Amino acid sequence: MEPFKNVFNVGLIEHIATQIELHDNKFNKSQFIELAGKDLEHLELKQRSQQIYQALQQNLPSDYRQACEVLLKTLAPVDESSEQIHFDNDAQGIRGWAIMPMADFVALNGLDDIEFALSILKQMTKRFSAEFAIRYLIEKNPELVIATLQTWLTDKNPHVRRLISEGTRPRLPWGIRLGCFIEKPQMTIALLEKLKDDDSEYVRRSVANHLNDISKDHEYLVVNITENWLVDADKNREKLLKHACRGLIKQGHQGALAAFGFTQPQVKVIDGQVSPTQIELGEQVEITIELISTASKPQNLILDYAVHHQKAAGKTSAKVFKWKQLELQPKQRLQLSKVHKVKAVTTRKYYSGEHKIDILLNGQLVETVSFDLLVA
Structure with missing residues (x-):
């Protein structure tokens, strides 16, 4: 089986370069390909993404908003209502894994222009999740990011709604740990409350994983949420809550077990x-x-x-x-x-x-x- 890190390959780098060149006539395509692809075979997945990000940093316009507008124009068309993510290269634009270093560029350079950065990430996450990149913005100003995410709750695109939950997970695997939400989980719970009965299983699954993250630091808070959400819950919400409490149940947490009717065995x-x-x-x-x-x-x-x-x-x-x-x-x-x-x-x-x-x-x-x- 081909190593997973090979999702970042020379073909992908050339595709990014071709798409950017279409919208920036000053873009140094050959230099970008050389920098982004240097010693690629010796790098792991996140190192490859980081190297592509650095090549973008050196070759996109120095004006931040201008650079973001170029990246925005490179994005492939999407079906706004579809949950599907396409990972193959598309002649019409960029999608899939190539978005990961692009999203990092947007976030890391947008720490002083957060609302604009979020507007770009909102478009990128429709082609590949921006759940890792958005965390840089959260670290800088969690309140501002939360306020913006609240305006996305009714967005018709399921990837945007999922980002609200997934991007704010306090302990997202591979992602930066968000200490602000570990200390104050109430900051995100209002968002989860609005998403708990989302039409998309894809979104509800993220809500469950977010609650599971919270349970690692605030077990009784998650038990209390579970008890409240189980009132008049349909099968979809029950499934969400069982997945959210999977860690607590596996640990034998009596409060979580009791919430689902598993009491002291006789x-x-x-x-x-x-x-x-x-x-x-x-x-x-x-x-x-x-x-x-x-x-x-x-x-x-x-x-x-x-x-x-x-x-x-x-x-x-x-x-x-x-x-x-x-x-x-x-x-x-x-x-x-x-x-x-x-x-x-x-x-x-x-x-x-x-x-x-x-x-x-x-x-x-x-x-x-x-x-x-x-x-x-």
């Missing part, structure tokens, strides 16, 4: 086992639990398990894995099994030793089993 564990009890890296174990309901009413249960992986110096690190969601009837007896594969992954180094498995019901520990792992 069960008796009859048996819990793991088989085999000794394996080598690359093999698997089967976890089995048998339980019976002690409740007089049906129970909604989330069954998870946490594997305590051995680390260096005898320490362990637990990782929670999803198992099953079920409804257990009064006095019902149930046996469940789950296969867990222990295979090499790039994100974890395995060590020999005992690996405990905690079996969890609605975040509560109900049984512990263990197996020995042998790593050559």
Whole structure:
């Protein structure tokens, strides 16, 4: 498979240069291509984007607004109501990954002209998300950016509405962490409130991810929002909130679980086992639990398990894995099994030793089993 970083390639750089040259007769096309493509094969994705940005910086007009107008003219036509983003080069203009360094140019040079910069990013985000670039403007003046975003809430383009949520996420992966919103999450919640029932799943998914970000620093605030938004919620909003609370639910947060009807489990564990009890890296174990309901009413249960992986110096690190969601009837007896594969992954180094498995019901520990792992 071709490396993902190759979305920024010589062909893309030449396409950007060709489109800019059409609208700026002083543009040094050859110099831009040389600077933007220098040693490209040795650079990672964000480094490639940064190098293209620097080439734009050296070759676009020195007047900021004039440079932005040139970039604006290079943009490919879009269907204003479509959620689709096209990543292939278009003879009619620029779209897809090429927008990323262009958006950085607009934001980084527009810190003293924020409202104008936002008007350009609004157009760019329709062709590729400006969620990374807008964060530079937020750092400079969060109140001004929020005020502008409020005027976009009814925009017909779903990419613009999504940017309102995605661009202000406090902990966006790959993006600058927004300390102002980590400290004061209320600054963005009014925006999320307006978007929670958006017609677009694409937008609602961003709202869910934004709330999940907030939950990492303000768990009870997100639980409170969830409880309020669940009142008279349709299926789409319920789906949004479950996705928003996925981190809290995986942690066994009792407030988040209770909001969705997952209360203290009333069960008796009859048996819990793991088989085999000794394996080598690359093999698997089967976890089995048998339980019976002690409740007089049906129970909604989330069954998870946490594997305590051995680390260096005898320490362990637990990782929670999803198992099953079920409804257990009064006095019902149930046996469940789950296969867990222990295979090499790039994100974890395995060590020999005992690996405990905690079996969890609605975040509560109900049984512990263990197996020995042998790593050559």
